[in-house]
Amino acid sequence: MFLRIEKGSAVPISRQISTQITALCLSEQLHPGDKLPSVRELARELAVNQNTILRVYEKLTSEGILDKRHGAGTYVADSPPIKQLKEQREQFYEEWQQLVRQGLLLGLTKKELKQLLETALASEAAEVSTVS
Protein backbone atom coordinates (compact mmCIF):
# COMPACT_ATOMS: atom_id res chain seq x y z
CA MET A 1 0.00 0.00 0.00
CA PHE A 2 1.55 3.24 -1.11
CA LEU A 3 0.15 6.43 0.30
CA ARG A 4 1.44 9.93 -0.10
CA ILE A 5 0.89 12.97 2.03
CA GLU A 6 0.82 16.32 0.36
CA LYS A 7 2.33 18.90 2.63
CA GLY A 8 0.91 22.38 2.65
CA SER A 9 -2.42 21.26 1.25
CA ALA A 10 -5.70 22.73 2.44
CA VAL A 11 -6.98 19.14 2.72
CA PRO A 12 -6.53 17.76 6.25
CA ILE A 13 -4.01 14.93 6.48
CA SER A 14 -6.56 12.46 7.87
CA ARG A 15 -8.77 13.07 4.84
CA GLN A 16 -5.84 12.66 2.47
CA ILE A 17 -5.11 9.26 3.99
CA SER A 18 -8.73 8.09 4.19
CA THR A 19 -9.58 9.02 0.59
CA GLN A 20 -6.46 7.24 -0.65
CA ILE A 21 -7.22 4.05 1.28
CA THR A 22 -10.84 4.18 0.10
CA ALA A 23 -9.71 4.66 -3.49
CA LEU A 24 -7.32 1.71 -3.21
CA CYS A 25 -10.16 -0.48 -1.94
CA LEU A 26 -12.63 0.63 -4.61
CA SER A 27 -10.12 0.19 -7.41
CA GLU A 28 -9.31 -3.27 -6.05
CA GLN A 29 -5.65 -2.59 -5.46
CA LEU A 30 -6.53 -3.56 -1.92
CA HIS A 31 -8.69 -6.66 -1.78
CA PRO A 32 -11.27 -7.74 0.79
CA GLY A 33 -9.43 -9.52 3.59
CA ASP A 34 -6.07 -7.79 2.96
CA LYS A 35 -4.34 -6.77 6.16
CA LEU A 36 -3.45 -3.14 6.66
CA PRO A 37 -0.31 -2.01 8.48
CA SER A 38 -0.75 -1.44 12.20
CA VAL A 39 -1.41 2.08 13.43
CA ARG A 40 2.16 2.34 14.68
CA GLU A 41 3.69 1.01 11.49
CA LEU A 42 1.75 3.35 9.23
CA ALA A 43 2.38 6.31 11.54
CA ARG A 44 6.06 5.59 11.42
CA GLU A 45 6.14 5.06 7.67
CA LEU A 46 4.29 8.27 6.87
CA ALA A 47 5.80 10.20 9.82
CA VAL A 48 2.29 11.09 10.92
CA ASN A 49 0.76 11.30 14.40
CA GLN A 50 -0.57 7.91 15.57
CA ASN A 51 -3.85 9.48 16.62
CA THR A 52 -4.41 10.63 13.05
CA ILE A 53 -3.98 7.10 11.70
CA LEU A 54 -6.18 5.75 14.49
CA ARG A 55 -8.93 8.22 13.58
CA VAL A 56 -8.70 7.27 9.91
CA TYR A 57 -8.96 3.55 10.69
CA GLU A 58 -11.89 4.17 13.01
CA LYS A 59 -13.70 6.33 10.48
CA LEU A 60 -13.21 3.83 7.66
CA THR A 61 -14.27 1.00 9.96
CA SER A 62 -17.47 2.83 10.84
CA GLU A 63 -18.10 3.34 7.12
CA GLY A 64 -17.71 -0.39 6.59
CA ILE A 65 -14.64 -0.12 4.36
CA LEU A 66 -12.25 -1.55 6.91
CA ASP A 67 -12.80 -4.23 9.48
CA LYS A 68 -11.12 -4.01 12.87
CA ARG A 69 -10.62 -7.46 14.31
CA HIS A 70 -9.87 -7.48 17.99
CA GLY A 71 -6.24 -8.20 18.67
CA ALA A 72 -5.65 -9.23 15.09
CA GLY A 73 -5.33 -5.89 13.32
CA THR A 74 -7.22 -4.03 10.65
CA TYR A 75 -8.37 -5.60 7.40
CA VAL A 76 -10.17 -4.53 4.27
CA ALA A 77 -13.84 -5.39 4.83
CA ASP A 78 -15.37 -8.30 2.93
CA SER A 79 -17.84 -6.14 1.06
CA PRO A 80 -16.91 -2.47 0.94
CA PRO A 81 -20.14 -0.47 0.76
CA ILE A 82 -21.67 1.02 -2.33
CA LYS A 83 -22.49 4.31 -0.62
CA GLN A 84 -18.86 5.29 -0.66
CA LEU A 85 -18.64 4.69 -4.37
CA LYS A 86 -21.69 6.82 -4.86
CA GLU A 87 -20.17 9.65 -2.87
CA GLN A 88 -16.99 9.48 -4.85
CA ARG A 89 -18.97 9.55 -8.06
CA GLU A 90 -20.90 12.56 -6.86
CA GLN A 91 -17.66 14.30 -6.09
CA PHE A 92 -16.45 13.42 -9.54
CA TYR A 93 -19.60 14.90 -11.14
CA GLU A 94 -18.97 18.08 -9.24
CA GLU A 95 -15.35 18.27 -10.32
CA TRP A 96 -16.40 17.49 -13.87
CA GLN A 97 -18.89 20.33 -13.79
CA GLN A 98 -16.21 22.69 -12.54
CA LEU A 99 -13.83 21.59 -15.25
CA VAL A 100 -16.44 22.25 -17.92
CA ARG A 101 -17.16 25.65 -16.42
CA GLN A 102 -13.46 26.46 -16.45
CA GLY A 103 -13.22 25.44 -20.08
CA LEU A 104 -16.12 27.66 -21.02
CA LEU A 105 -14.53 30.54 -19.12
CA LEU A 106 -11.36 30.02 -21.11
CA GLY A 107 -13.41 30.55 -24.24
CA LEU A 108 -13.64 26.95 -25.41
CA THR A 109 -16.79 26.14 -27.35
CA LYS A 110 -19.12 23.24 -26.57
CA LYS A 111 -17.92 21.54 -29.69
CA GLU A 112 -14.29 21.89 -28.65
CA LEU A 113 -15.07 20.51 -25.21
CA LYS A 114 -16.78 17.48 -26.73
CA GLN A 115 -13.79 17.03 -28.98
CA LEU A 116 -11.47 17.12 -25.95
CA LEU A 117 -13.51 14.40 -24.26
CA GLU A 118 -13.39 12.24 -27.39
CA THR A 119 -9.62 12.64 -27.60
CA ALA A 120 -9.13 11.79 -23.94
CA LEU A 121 -11.33 8.70 -24.24
CA ALA A 122 -9.52 7.61 -27.37
CA SER A 123 -6.08 7.90 -25.83
CA GLU A 124 -7.30 6.06 -22.73
CA ALA A 125 -8.66 3.27 -24.92
CA ALA A 126 -5.35 3.08 -26.77
CA GLU A 127 -3.47 2.78 -23.48
CA VAL A 128 -5.75 0.01 -22.24
CA SER A 129 -5.33 -1.97 -25.46
CA THR A 130 -1.52 -1.74 -25.33
CA VAL A 131 -1.52 -2.86 -21.69
CA SER A 132 -3.76 -5.86 -22.35
Add this chain to the structure above:
Amino acid sequence: MSSTVLNVSRLYKSYGQQQVLKELSFSVEQGQIVAMLGRNGAGKTTTIRSLMGLIEPDSGEIDVLGFSPLEQPLEIRKRIGYLAEDQQMYGWMTVLETIQFVSAFYEQWDHKLVQSLLEQFELPPGAKVKSLSKGQNVRLGLLLALAHHPQMVILDDPVLGLDPIMRKEFNRDLITHLQAENCTVLYSSHLLYEVEPIADVVMILHEGCILRQASTEELKADVKRVIFSSGIAPLGIHQMRVIDAQQRSHHLALTVENFQETETELDQRGISYEVQDLNLDEIFEAYIIGDPKLPFNHQEPVEV
Protein backbone atom coordinates in the same frame (compact mmCIF):
# COMPACT_ATOMS: atom_id res chain seq x y z
CA MET B 1 -8.99 10.16 30.99
CA SER B 2 -6.33 12.71 30.15
CA SER B 3 -5.07 15.12 32.73
CA THR B 4 -3.44 18.51 32.52
CA VAL B 5 0.32 18.25 32.97
CA LEU B 6 1.26 21.79 32.13
CA ASN B 7 -0.63 24.93 32.93
CA VAL B 8 0.40 28.49 32.24
CA SER B 9 -1.81 31.32 33.32
CA ARG B 10 -1.57 35.03 32.62
CA LEU B 11 2.15 35.19 32.19
CA TYR B 12 3.80 38.59 31.70
CA LYS B 13 7.43 39.31 30.95
CA SER B 14 9.22 42.42 29.73
CA TYR B 15 12.83 43.12 28.94
CA GLY B 16 13.17 46.82 29.65
CA GLN B 17 10.62 48.61 27.54
CA GLN B 18 9.89 45.56 25.45
CA GLN B 19 6.94 43.43 26.46
CA VAL B 20 7.69 39.87 25.39
CA LEU B 21 4.88 37.90 27.05
CA LYS B 22 1.49 39.48 27.45
CA GLU B 23 -1.14 37.57 29.37
CA LEU B 24 0.08 34.27 28.01
CA SER B 25 -2.14 31.34 29.00
CA PHE B 26 -2.32 27.76 27.81
CA SER B 27 -2.44 24.20 29.05
CA VAL B 28 -1.22 20.83 27.81
CA GLU B 29 -2.73 17.40 28.43
CA GLN B 30 -0.84 14.21 29.25
CA GLY B 31 0.43 12.45 26.12
CA GLN B 32 -0.24 15.30 23.71
CA ILE B 33 2.21 16.53 21.14
CA VAL B 34 1.86 20.30 21.18
CA ALA B 35 3.58 22.61 18.75
CA MET B 36 4.08 26.27 19.48
CA LEU B 37 4.10 28.27 16.27
CA GLY B 38 5.20 31.84 15.96
CA ARG B 39 7.41 34.22 14.07
CA ASN B 40 10.84 35.16 15.33
CA GLY B 41 10.40 37.29 18.40
CA ALA B 42 6.87 36.05 19.13
CA GLY B 43 7.96 34.85 22.57
CA LYS B 44 8.52 31.11 21.97
CA THR B 45 11.93 30.86 23.61
CA THR B 46 10.95 33.14 26.48
CA THR B 47 7.93 30.92 27.16
CA ILE B 48 10.00 27.74 27.11
CA ARG B 49 12.71 29.21 29.33
CA SER B 50 10.06 30.31 31.80
CA LEU B 51 8.75 26.75 31.94
CA MET B 52 12.23 25.48 32.74
CA GLY B 53 12.75 28.07 35.48
CA LEU B 54 15.54 29.78 33.54
CA ILE B 55 13.67 33.06 33.37
CA GLU B 56 11.60 34.72 36.03
CA PRO B 57 8.35 36.09 34.63
CA ASP B 58 7.11 39.46 35.89
CA SER B 59 3.82 37.90 36.90
CA GLY B 60 1.63 34.89 36.25
CA GLU B 61 1.43 31.24 37.28
CA ILE B 62 3.21 28.20 35.87
CA ASP B 63 2.55 24.61 36.87
CA VAL B 64 4.71 21.91 35.29
CA LEU B 65 3.80 18.38 36.40
CA GLY B 66 2.60 19.87 39.67
CA PHE B 67 5.75 21.88 40.33
CA SER B 68 6.64 25.53 40.15
CA PRO B 69 9.65 26.25 37.90
CA LEU B 70 10.99 28.99 40.15
CA GLU B 71 10.56 27.22 43.47
CA GLN B 72 11.22 23.62 42.46
CA PRO B 73 13.41 23.76 39.35
CA LEU B 74 15.22 20.53 40.20
CA GLU B 75 12.00 18.54 40.49
CA ILE B 76 11.11 19.78 37.02
CA ARG B 77 14.56 19.11 35.60
CA LYS B 78 14.38 15.51 36.83
CA ARG B 79 11.12 14.86 35.04
CA ILE B 80 11.62 16.79 31.84
CA GLY B 81 13.81 16.29 28.83
CA TYR B 82 14.87 19.69 27.62
CA LEU B 83 16.56 20.65 24.39
CA ALA B 84 17.52 24.30 24.19
CA GLU B 85 17.52 26.27 20.99
CA ASP B 86 20.84 25.71 19.22
CA GLN B 87 22.08 23.68 22.17
CA GLN B 88 25.87 23.74 22.31
CA MET B 89 27.79 20.93 23.89
CA TYR B 90 31.52 20.82 24.49
CA GLY B 91 33.11 20.35 21.09
CA TRP B 92 36.23 18.70 22.45
CA MET B 93 34.29 15.90 24.15
CA THR B 94 33.34 12.74 22.29
CA VAL B 95 29.70 11.68 22.00
CA LEU B 96 30.26 9.06 24.69
CA GLU B 97 32.02 11.49 27.03
CA THR B 98 29.17 13.95 26.62
CA ILE B 99 26.66 11.24 27.49
CA GLN B 100 28.64 10.21 30.58
CA PHE B 101 29.01 13.84 31.62
CA VAL B 102 25.30 14.54 31.39
CA SER B 103 24.26 11.20 32.91
CA ALA B 104 25.91 12.22 36.20
CA PHE B 105 23.13 14.75 36.75
CA TYR B 106 20.35 12.18 36.65
CA GLU B 107 19.41 9.37 39.00
CA GLN B 108 17.25 7.54 36.52
CA TRP B 109 19.65 7.42 33.62
CA ASP B 110 18.93 4.45 31.33
CA HIS B 111 22.23 3.21 29.87
CA LYS B 112 20.46 0.49 27.89
CA LEU B 113 18.18 3.03 26.25
CA VAL B 114 21.19 5.20 25.45
CA GLN B 115 22.86 2.25 23.77
CA SER B 116 19.82 1.53 21.62
CA LEU B 117 19.28 5.20 20.77
CA LEU B 118 22.94 5.53 19.77
CA GLU B 119 22.35 2.77 17.25
CA GLN B 120 18.98 3.99 16.03
CA PHE B 121 20.22 7.55 15.68
CA GLU B 122 23.39 6.28 14.01
CA LEU B 123 25.58 8.37 16.26
CA PRO B 124 29.29 7.48 16.31
CA PRO B 125 30.17 7.17 20.05
CA GLY B 126 33.84 7.98 19.57
CA ALA B 127 33.38 11.06 17.38
CA LYS B 128 34.17 14.50 18.76
CA VAL B 129 31.04 16.61 19.22
CA LYS B 130 32.51 19.38 17.09
CA SER B 131 32.74 17.00 14.14
CA LEU B 132 29.03 16.09 14.22
CA SER B 133 26.65 17.35 11.57
CA LYS B 134 23.78 19.63 12.50
CA GLY B 135 21.37 16.68 12.33
CA GLN B 136 23.60 14.47 14.49
CA ASN B 137 23.89 17.29 16.99
CA VAL B 138 20.11 17.53 17.31
CA ARG B 139 19.87 13.78 17.70
CA LEU B 140 22.52 13.79 20.42
CA GLY B 141 20.52 16.52 22.16
CA LEU B 142 17.38 14.44 21.77
CA LEU B 143 19.16 11.37 23.12
CA LEU B 144 20.31 13.32 26.17
CA ALA B 145 16.78 14.62 26.64
CA LEU B 146 15.26 11.13 26.47
CA ALA B 147 17.76 9.01 28.39
CA HIS B 148 16.31 9.65 31.83
CA HIS B 149 12.78 8.61 30.81
CA PRO B 150 11.22 12.04 31.16
CA GLN B 151 7.48 12.41 31.62
CA MET B 152 7.56 15.39 29.33
CA VAL B 153 9.90 16.69 26.68
CA ILE B 154 10.32 20.36 25.88
CA LEU B 155 12.20 21.19 22.70
CA ASP B 156 13.04 24.70 21.56
CA ASP B 157 12.99 24.81 17.78
CA PRO B 158 14.60 21.38 17.35
CA VAL B 159 14.42 21.29 13.54
CA LEU B 160 16.09 24.67 13.07
CA GLY B 161 18.74 24.22 10.42
CA LEU B 162 17.85 20.61 9.56
CA ASP B 163 17.42 19.60 5.94
CA PRO B 164 14.06 18.18 4.75
CA ILE B 165 15.15 14.57 5.13
CA MET B 166 16.45 15.10 8.64
CA ARG B 167 13.25 16.94 9.50
CA LYS B 168 11.18 13.96 8.46
CA GLU B 169 13.46 11.67 10.44
CA PHE B 170 13.03 13.92 13.43
CA ASN B 171 9.24 13.75 13.06
CA ARG B 172 9.51 10.00 12.90
CA ASP B 173 11.62 10.01 16.08
CA LEU B 174 8.93 12.01 17.87
CA ILE B 175 6.28 9.48 16.85
CA THR B 176 8.20 6.31 17.55
CA HIS B 177 10.19 7.29 20.64
CA LEU B 178 7.90 9.75 22.39
CA GLN B 179 4.31 9.36 21.30
CA ALA B 180 4.59 5.59 21.46
CA GLU B 181 5.76 5.93 25.08
CA ASN B 182 2.89 8.27 25.95
CA CYS B 183 5.37 11.05 26.69
CA THR B 184 4.03 14.60 26.53
CA VAL B 185 5.86 16.80 24.03
CA LEU B 186 5.92 20.58 23.75
CA TYR B 187 8.06 22.01 21.00
CA SER B 188 8.40 25.24 19.13
CA SER B 189 8.83 25.67 15.41
CA HIS B 190 8.07 28.00 12.60
CA LEU B 191 7.87 25.32 9.93
CA LEU B 192 4.15 24.84 9.73
CA TYR B 193 4.13 22.01 7.23
CA GLU B 194 6.53 19.97 9.31
CA VAL B 195 4.40 20.40 12.37
CA GLU B 196 1.07 19.58 10.75
CA PRO B 197 1.38 15.79 10.46
CA ILE B 198 2.80 15.47 13.95
CA ALA B 199 1.07 17.77 16.38
CA ASP B 200 -2.13 16.90 18.22
CA VAL B 201 -2.49 20.56 18.97
CA VAL B 202 -0.91 23.73 17.62
CA MET B 203 -0.71 27.06 19.39
CA ILE B 204 -0.33 30.25 17.42
CA LEU B 205 1.80 32.61 19.45
CA HIS B 206 2.00 36.25 18.46
CA GLU B 207 3.40 39.20 20.35
CA GLY B 208 3.51 37.24 23.56
CA CYS B 209 0.02 35.79 23.65
CA ILE B 210 -1.79 32.78 22.20
CA LEU B 211 -4.13 33.73 19.38
CA ARG B 212 -5.49 30.23 18.95
CA GLN B 213 -4.94 26.76 20.34
CA ALA B 214 -6.51 23.90 18.39
CA SER B 215 -5.82 20.75 16.40
CA THR B 216 -4.79 21.40 12.80
CA GLU B 217 -7.94 19.68 11.54
CA GLU B 218 -10.09 21.88 13.70
CA LEU B 219 -8.24 24.94 12.40
CA LYS B 220 -8.83 23.91 8.82
CA ALA B 221 -12.52 23.28 9.48
CA ASP B 222 -12.98 26.57 11.33
CA VAL B 223 -10.84 29.03 9.43
CA LYS B 224 -12.00 29.59 5.88
CA ARG B 225 -12.18 32.37 3.38
CA VAL B 226 -15.69 33.37 2.42
CA ILE B 227 -16.02 35.36 -0.78
CA PHE B 228 -18.95 37.56 -1.68
CA SER B 229 -19.10 38.70 -5.23
CA SER B 230 -21.66 41.43 -5.55
CA GLY B 231 -24.63 43.04 -3.94
CA ILE B 232 -24.86 43.31 -0.22
CA ALA B 233 -22.15 42.07 2.03
CA PRO B 234 -23.65 40.18 4.93
CA LEU B 235 -22.14 42.25 7.62
CA GLY B 236 -24.97 42.63 9.93
CA ILE B 237 -23.98 39.17 11.04
CA HIS B 238 -23.34 38.72 14.70
CA GLN B 239 -21.96 35.21 14.56
CA MET B 240 -19.17 35.82 12.09
CA ARG B 241 -15.73 36.31 13.61
CA VAL B 242 -13.60 37.92 10.91
CA ILE B 243 -9.82 37.76 11.23
CA ASP B 244 -8.96 39.20 7.84
CA ALA B 245 -10.88 41.27 5.32
CA GLN B 246 -9.78 42.13 1.82
CA GLN B 247 -11.56 43.91 -0.96
CA ARG B 248 -10.91 43.67 -4.65
CA SER B 249 -13.13 45.27 -7.25
CA HIS B 250 -16.58 43.67 -6.83
CA HIS B 251 -15.27 41.02 -4.47
CA LEU B 252 -15.05 40.96 -0.74
CA ALA B 253 -13.03 38.19 0.90
CA LEU B 254 -13.48 37.63 4.60
CA THR B 255 -11.42 35.08 6.49
CA VAL B 256 -13.50 33.87 9.41
CA GLU B 257 -12.40 31.73 12.33
CA ASN B 258 -15.81 30.18 13.00
CA PHE B 259 -16.90 28.88 9.63
CA GLN B 260 -19.65 26.52 10.82
CA GLU B 261 -21.59 29.28 12.57
CA THR B 262 -20.96 31.73 9.74
CA GLU B 263 -22.19 29.20 7.19
CA THR B 264 -25.35 28.48 9.15
CA GLU B 265 -26.22 32.13 9.44
CA LEU B 266 -25.42 32.97 5.82
CA ASP B 267 -27.54 30.06 4.61
CA GLN B 268 -30.41 31.02 6.85
CA ARG B 269 -30.37 34.50 5.41
CA GLY B 270 -30.08 33.21 1.89
CA ILE B 271 -26.86 35.06 1.13
CA SER B 272 -24.74 33.51 -1.57
CA TYR B 273 -21.01 33.13 -1.21
CA GLU B 274 -18.08 31.02 -2.25
CA VAL B 275 -15.85 29.19 0.18
CA GLN B 276 -12.11 28.67 -0.08
CA ASP B 277 -10.34 26.12 2.08
CA LEU B 278 -7.04 27.36 3.43
CA ASN B 279 -3.78 25.66 4.18
CA LEU B 280 -1.90 26.15 7.44
CA ASP B 281 0.32 28.90 6.05
CA GLU B 282 -2.69 30.92 4.97
CA ILE B 283 -4.42 30.37 8.28
CA PHE B 284 -1.29 31.39 10.16
CA GLU B 285 -0.93 34.47 8.00
CA ALA B 286 -4.55 35.47 8.53
CA TYR B 287 -4.10 35.27 12.30
CA ILE B 288 -0.75 37.02 12.40
CA ILE B 289 -1.05 39.79 9.84
CA GLY B 290 -4.74 39.65 9.04
CA ASP B 291 -6.54 42.96 9.19
CA PRO B 292 -10.17 42.65 10.18
CA LYS B 293 -10.55 46.35 10.78
CA LEU B 294 -11.84 47.31 7.36
CA PRO B 295 -15.10 49.27 7.30
CA PHE B 296 -16.97 46.03 6.50
CA ASN B 297 -16.57 44.55 9.90
CA HIS B 298 -19.46 46.33 11.56
CA GLN B 299 -23.05 45.57 12.33
CA GLU B 300 -24.88 47.12 9.41
CA PRO B 301 -24.98 45.53 5.96
CA VAL B 302 -22.63 47.18 3.48
CA GLU B 303 -22.74 47.30 -0.26
CA VAL B 304 -19.84 45.61 -1.98
